[in-house]
Amino acid sequence: MDEGYRSALDLADDVRNGRQTAAAVLEHHLAAIELREPEIHAFNTVLVDEARAAAAAVDAAVAEGRDPGPLAGVPVALKDNMCTRGIPTTCSSKILDGWRPPYDATVVERLRAAGAVVVGKTNLDEFAMGSSTENSAFGPTRNPLDVTRVPGGSSGGSAAAVAAGFAAVGLGSDTGGSIRQPAALCGVVGVKTTYGVVSRYGLVAFASSLDQIGPFTHTVADAAAVIEAIGGHDPADSTSIPQPAPVLTATLGDGVEGLRVGRITDLPKGADPDVEERVEAAFAALVAAGATVVDVQVPAFTYGLTAYYLIAPAEASSNLARYDGVRYGLRVEAPDTNTMYMRTREAGFGDEVKRRIMLGTYALSAGYYDAYYGKALKVRRLIADDFARAYQQADVLISPASPSVAFPLGDKTDNPLAMYLCDTYTIPSNLSGDPAMSVPFGRGADGLPVGVQVLAPTLGEATMFRVAQTLEDTARG
Amino acid sequence: MADWEMVVGLEVHVELATATKLFSASPNRFGDEPNTNIDPVTLGLPGALPVLNRQAVELAMRIGLALNCTVQPCTFHRKNYFYPDMPKAYQISQYDVPLNVDGWLDLPDGTRVGIERAHMEEDTGKSTHLGGAGGRIHGSDSSLIDFNRAGVPLVEIVGRPDIRTAEQARQYVGELRAILVAVGASDAKMEEGSMRVDANVSMRRPGDELGTRCEIKNVNSVRSLGRAIDYEAHRQIDLLEAGERVVQQTRHWDETDGRTHTLRSKEDADDYRYFLEPDLVPLAPEDEWIERVRAELPALPAARRTRLAEATGALVTGEAIAVVVERGQDDYVLAVGAAGGDVGRALVHVKEAFADQGTMPMVPPEDLAGLTSLETGGKLTPTQAKQVLAELVANGGGDAAAIAAAKGFAAMDIGALESLVDHVIADNAGAWAKFAGGEDKAMGALVGAAMKASKGQADGAAVTALLRARRP
Numbered sequence: 017m018d019e020g021y022r023s024a025l026d027l028a029d030d031v032r033n034g035r036q037t038a039a040a041v042l043e044h045h046l047a048a049i050e051l052r053e054p055e056i057h058a059f060n061t062v063l064v065d066e067a068r069a070a071a072a073a074v075d076a077a078v079a080e081g082r083d084p085g086p087l088a089g090v091p092v093a094l095k096d097n098m099c100t101r102g103i104p105t106t107c108s109s110k111i112l113d114g115w116r117p118p119y120d121a122t123v124v125e126r127l128r129a130a131g132a133v134v135v136g137k138t139n140l141d142e143f144a145m146g147s148s149t150e151n152s153a154f155g156p157t158r159n160p161l162d163v164t165r166v167p168g169g170s171s172g173g174s175a176a177a178v179a180a181g182f183a184a185v186g187l188g189s190d191t192g193g194s195i196r197q198p199a200a201l202c203g204v205v206g207v208k209t210t211y212g213v214v215s216r217y218g219l220v221a222f223a224s225s226l227d228q229i230g231p232f233t234h235t236v237a238d239a240a241a242v243i244e245a246i247g248g249h250d251p252a253d254s255t256s257i258p259q260p261a262p263v264l265t266a267t268l269g270d271g272v273e274g275l276r277v278g279r280i281t282d283l284p285k286g287a288d289p290d291v292e293e294r295v296e297a298a299f300a301a302l303v304a305a306g307a308t309v310v311d312v313q314v315p316a317f318t319y320g321l322t323a324y325y326l327i328a329p330a331e332a333s334s335n336l337a338r339y340d341g342v343r344y345g346l347r348v349e350a351p352d353t354n355t356m357y358m359r360t361r362e363a364g365f366g367d368e369v370k371r372r373i374m375l376g377t378y379a380l381s382a383g384y385y386d387a388y389y390g391k392a393l394k395v396r397r398l399i400a401d402d403f404a405r406a407y408q409q410a411d412v413l414i415s416p417a418s419p420s421v422a423f424p425l426g427d428k429t430d431n432p433l434a435m436y437l438c439d440t441y442t443i444p445s446n447l448s449g450d451p452a453m454s455v456p457f458g459r460g461a462d463g464l465p466v467g468v469q470v471l472a473p474t475l476g477e478a479t480m481f482r483v484a485q486t487l488e489d490t491a492r493g
Numbered sequence: 494m495a496d497w498e499m500v501v502g503l504e505v506h507v508e509l510a511t512a513t514k515l516f517s518a519s520p521n522r523f524g525d526e527p528n529t530n531i532d533p534v535t536l537g538l539p540g541a542l543p544v545l546n547r548q549a550v551e552l553a554m555r556i557g558l559a560l561n562c563t564v565q566p567c568t569f570h571r572k573n574y575f576y577p578d579m580p581k582a583y584q585i586s587q588y589d590v591p592l593n594v595d596g597w598l599d600l601p602d603g604t605r606v607g608i609e610r611a612h613m614e615e616d617t618g619k620s621t622h623l624g625g626a627g628g629r630i631h632g633s634d635s636s637l638i639d640f641n642r643a644g645v646p647l648v649e650i651v652g653r654p655d656i657r658t659a660e661q662a663r664q665y666v667g668e669l670r671a672i673l674v675a676v677g678a679s680d681a682k683m684e685e686g687s688m689r690v691d692a693n694v695s696m697r698r699p700g701d702e703l704g705t706r707c708e709i710k711n712v713n714s715v716r717s718l719g720r721a722i723d724y725e726a727h728r729q730i731d732l733l734e735a736g737e738r739v740v741q742q743t744r745h746w747d748e749t750d751g752r753t754h755t756l757r758s759k760e761d762a763d764d765y766r767y768f769l770e771p772d773l774v775p776l777a778p779e780d781e782w783i784e785r786v787r788a789e790l791p792a793l794p795a796a797r798r799t800r801l802a803e804a805t806g807a808l809v810t811g812e813a814i815a816v817v818v819e820r821g822q823d824d825y826v827l828a829v830g831a832a833g834g835d836v837g838r839a840l841v842h843v844k845e846a847f848a849d850q851g852t853m854p855m856v857p858p859e860d861l862a863g864l865t866s867l868e869t870g871g872k873l874t875p876t877q878a879k880q881v882l883a884e885l886v887a888n889g890g891g892d893a894a895a896i897a898a899a900k901g902f903a904a905m906d907i908g909a910l911e912s913l914v915d916h917v918i919a920d921n922a923g924a925w926a927k928f929a930g931g932e933d934k935a936m937g938a939l940v941g942a943a944m945k946a947s948k949g950q951a952d953g954a955a956v957t958a959l960l961r962a963r964r965p
Contacts, residue, residue: 099540112539119533121540220539225771253542254773331771334573337582338537342638353577353636380573380766389768 024090024184024238028131031089034078038071038089042133045091048181049135057157058167058177060096060106062136067091070133077131085131087245092127093183095174096137097144098229099218100124107220108152109142111339111364113346121218122253123187123229123246130245135183138173142366143336144194144222146170147438150429151368158425159202161464165422168198168438171232175202178232185242186232191222192324193417193442195230196454200417200467203456204232205239205484208442210475211449212257214243215250221335223328224255226446236455236484240264243477262477268485273306275483278410281311284318284440287419290460295416298457298468301490302414302483312406312413316398320444321436323399326379326392327447332369333376339364371432400448407473412483415441417454417467441469451477455484457491497733498699499726500706501662501692502654505669506647507679508616508687509552515615515646516543516585523685527639535644537580542772545569549646550592553613554778554786555676556648557593559793560608566777567592567612569770574763578618578638586614586649588767592776598652598672599795600664601810607653618643648678654693654703659719659726666690666715671794671819683714690718694725696733704729705739709753711746721746725753797823804830805840813844821852834862835869846886855889864893874952877902902950913951914959917943929964936960 030036049062077084094100097107099117106112120128127134141151149157149172157172159165160180167176171188175198178186188195190208199206207230214229221227231242247261279299287295299309341347341360348359365373379388406413418438428435445452451474454467468487472480511521517534533541557564570588591612598606619642624634650669656662670688673681681688695706709725712718724746729739743762744753792800801823802809817823822843829843830836839861847854864881867873873881877897884896918925921942927935936957943956 099538105539107539115539117533117538117540119538119541216540217542218540221772223771252544254544255771330768334571334583334766334768337573337575338539338580340575340577340582342577343536343580344538352631357575377766380768382764382766385766385768 022181022184022234024087024233025235025241027184028086028088028090031074031078031131032084036089038074038078038084038133039068041089042067042071042091042135045135045182045184052160052180053182055158055163056160056176056180056182057155058093058138058173058180058182059136060108060139060154060173061104063103063134066103067133067135070128074131074133085129086241087127087185088131090132090185091135091183092132093136093138093174093177093186094124094134095140095144095171095186095188097140097189097220097222098124098137098187099220100134100137103137105137105220106154107143108140108154109364109366109369110153111346111361112344113364115344117218119218122215122250124218126246127187132185132245136177138171138177138186140173141170141194142369143220143332144170144189144191144227145332145368145372147193147197147435148423148425148428149173149176149198150425151366153366156425159422161203162422162462165424165464166201166427168201168418168422170194170198172198172202175199175204175206175232178202178204178234184234185238187229187242187246188232189219189222189227189229190442190446191226191228191328192446193439195232196442196452196467196469197418197438199232199454200456200465200469201422202232203465203467204234205236205453205455205488206230206232206467207239207243207453208445208451209243209247209262209477210257210451211446212255213247213262213451213475213477215246215253215256217250217252221331223331224335225331226324226328228446236481236488237265237268239453240268240481257475262475264478264481267478268481270482271305272302272483272486275302275307275412275479276310276410277302277307277483278310278312278406278413280314280317280406280413280415282313282315282317283415286437286440287416288421288461291416291418291420291466294458294460294466295414295468298414298487301487305486305490307483310410312409314399314402314406314413314444316395316402317444319395320399320447321440323392323395323447324439324443325375325436326388327396329372329376330379330389330392331376333373333380336365336369336373368432396447399444403444403448403450403473407476411472411479412476413471415469415471417441417469421460421462421464421466445471448474450474451480453480453484455487455491457487496698497696497726497730499657499659499722500654500695500697500703501656501659501722502706503652503656503662503665504691504693505650505652505666506689507556507650507673507681509549509646509648510677510679511546511548511552511646513546513548514644515546515549515613516644519644521645522641523687525641527637527641530641531643535580535640537582543585543770545773545776546646549613550776550778551782551786552646552678553592553611553648554783555790556650556673556678557596557611558783558787558790559672559676560593560596560598560611560650562593562596562608562611564593564778564783565590566775568775569613569773570767571770573766576617577636578620578640578643580618580640580643584615584617585770585773587612592778598665598668600661600668601795601798601815602661602664604655604657604661606655606661606665609651609653611648611650614647614649616642616645616647654695659722662692662722663715663719666718668794674819675791675794675821692718692722692725694722694729695739696726696729704733705741707739707741707753708743709746710743710756713748717746717748720751721753724751728753794818801826801840805836807837807840813840816844820847822847822850822854825852825854825858828858829861829865832859832862833866834858835865838865838868842882846882850886856885857890860885860890860893867893867897871952871955873897873902874950876949910951910955910959913943913947914956914963917946918963928960
């Protein structure tokens with residue numbers, strides 16, 4: 017398959033117009049999986065039979081003259097924390113052993129309705145807690161660009177699947193950067209939309225007030241098309257914004273002439289020089305394309321990490337309490353219920369998940385709530401206010417997506433705090449609920465890709481995508 | 494007891510009579526096959542999300558407005574604790590900002606009991622513990638869980654500690670139940686668990702600060718409530734008079750031994766780690782919605798009792814008024830009056846004979862009016878009237894006069910009665926002499942003779958009146 021098919025939209029266009037069958041597209045991707053999956057381990061489950069049936073249905077629609085949908089025949093890899101009816105959904109945890117959801121997540125229904133073909137469920141840090149996809153009960157995923165390195169996380173499986181050509185589109189979930197950071201490390205586009213643009217129904221919750229599903233793609237236009245397909249109000253998710261999906265593809269090519277691009281002067285330090293160099297290049301590229309750069313301050317940005325590691329674990333401690341061995345998943349038998357709970361959860365959860373459950377339980381406990389969880393909520397409010405103020409001066413903000421390029425496996429597994437710092441630049445957008453995306457913008461150390469982050473105000477996706485498109489155009493020269 | 498004042502506050506949970514559950518589309522129905530009214534939300538499956546049921550909000554607002562509460566914008570919280578029949582390991586409830594606050598309920602005796610709040614929350618599933626001791630989870634061999642009840646909408650009505658006697662507590666529950674049924678919010682059956690009452694009881698010397706309270710659970714009827722409160726009051730008085738302290742506890746009422754037993758003390762209480770439910774958005778009922786619900790509220794039991802008492806002349810606190818209003822048959826009684834009948838007689842008949850008839854009795858009001866007219870016209874004895882009434886009920890109506898005639902209850906007019914009394918006096922000279930001499934006891938024999946002679950068709954009261962009139 018030629019390079020053109022690295023774009024999901026080109027691929028769908030060929031399928032829709034009968035120049036290519038969905039079956040052939042799928043076989044091409046399955047062949048790539050067969051060749052490199054043993055080395056990469058992007059998937060927890062590859063759905064060969066189901067994918068072939070779905071591709072055949074798309075081809076039948078085309079043959080019968082029915083509209084096969086905007087993503088006709090596009091192979092999609094789903095992070096394994098999105099529910100798929102009758103298909104194991106593991107969250108890369110032993111605790112969900114044997115569980116098969118009786119329903120599909122809203123995004124899965126919408127992808128299928130758009131003609132996409134689900135090829136498999138991808139590996140993640142257990143319950144999306146991590147930044148390297150090493151915290152998986154099923155072993156780590158490796159970065160297709162350098163298999164000695166991590167793909168980032170927690171949606172590392174989906175990022176790697178797209179980077180390796182296993183699927184044209186991956187879906188991930190982003191609670192503190194879990195789409196944008198692996199996108200940066202794998203050299204693909206990764207988007208977190210405004211909280212509430214994409215339905216969470218059927219996404220296994222980590223931290224409900226922060227979780228947001230979004231795409232990994234090779235191109236900015238592909239990401240826009242995927243959001244148009246999966247976004248928009250869902251009555252099954254009470255936090256879903258009651259309006260249609262944002263219109264993004266129509267204005268992608270409008271350029272950045274006259275846009276004000278913000279440089280956060282009080283951004284926390286810590287990004288590697290090669291990453292800083294690419295961010296500077298991004299500012300230069302946008303100026304060259306007609307934008308102006310303005311200095312802004314987001315003083316509370318620096319407290320994002322701390323607030324996040326109270327709020328996210330607090331919600332997680334509650335969201336993960338249901339895994340008690342009573343109704344589904346793993347159960348370790350014991351003489352009484354309390355012992356059964358303890359043995360099941362001891363055996364079923366990995367260290368990082370246990371660490372966060374304990375952190376969160378403590379933060380919410382009587383006598384500590386005000387000092388920890390309550391204060392973190394105030395910081396969250398400050399961050400949102402600071403962003404809102406910055407967006408009075410700038411239309412978008414630019415920052416690194418990750419402080420470094422992909423790092424070696426095992427590099428940070430013994431140091432949770434070092435791992436947490438991977439999300440320094442991504443976390444504040446989750447706390448404010450605003451959109452942000454990572455766009456590949458050249459290479460850094462060891463020839464590995466660097467992602468530049470474009471941040472935008474609430475529901476500012478259309479502008480964000482124009483900026484991203486301009487960066488992509490520059491990077492591709 | 495005389496030196497002590499009892500202070501009681503009641504917390505009442507009621508299941509709302511919605512079609513579906515609080516956060517999902519599964520039916521809210523009692524008595525179905527276990528685990529049939531379930532779905533991903535009810536079971537707390539990973540990825541499932543709650544969506545608030547608008548009908549449940551409306552019924553909860555009806556309760557709040559009927560209890561004179563302020564309905565306000567509110568939020569939902571998670572109450573976290575592990576229990577096998579609670580599928581998410583947290584209950585979605587309302588915490589610091591509930592839907593209804595600051596109302597009151599007036600007891601029939603005139604006491605006003607404050608309502609602190611009436612908030613919404615979801616019910617848990619139901620566990621059945623097999624083997625072991627006493628149906629409790631500890632020591633049981635295995636447990637079965639039915640999730641049909643999980644997610645059923647509840648309103649918890651938290652009363653202020655304004656109750657001073659067990660009788661007031663019973664009245665409060667009775668009145669609250671009548672209101673809940675009247676506004677259509679719940680069937681409020683304590684025996685079926687659709688209404689559950691917990692009592693907070695403490696004792697103090699009159700004028701003192703509040704004493705330490707104990708919360709009593711597992712009270713399954715209004716009668717048990719009174720017994721449990723009285724038992725607990727005496728238990729606390731015994732402790733206090735022995736110079737000991739009451740320890741703040743949750744106590745379990747045991748119906749079989751008539752005592753309360755320690756369930757857990759305050760130190761063992763769970764830390765529920767409440768926090769704002771991130772899967773729901775704040776609920777802010779618009780003013781138009783609140784005002785529409787308020788306007789649609791039916792007349793409440795207290796107002797209806799007053800209206801019926803005024804119409805019938807019966808005592809407003811009497812049993813007949815209470816029973817008929819609770820059954821919702823007061824409109825029917827008034828309709829009998831409107832049809833030309835006697836509302837006083839109608840009240841008595843409806844109370845006695847219409848227990849199974851619901852709010853729309855089968856007997857047309859005109860037909861019951863016909864019966865009461867025969868009675869007030871002296872055409873039927875009370876015994877005869879009862880028999881005609883039974884016939885009316887059995888046939889779902891009919892012409893009372895025709896039924897009376899068919900039964901041979903020929904109306905005896907005053908002339909016939911006069912001649913009957915003449916005959917009785919003549920035939921029972923001895924008894925008449927004693928009666929005429931002032932011996933009232935002798936009247937029984939004379940009336941008995943009159944009834945016998947008339948084959949029971951004479952009105953005993955009329956005969957008595959005539960006999961008295963003849964007495965020299």
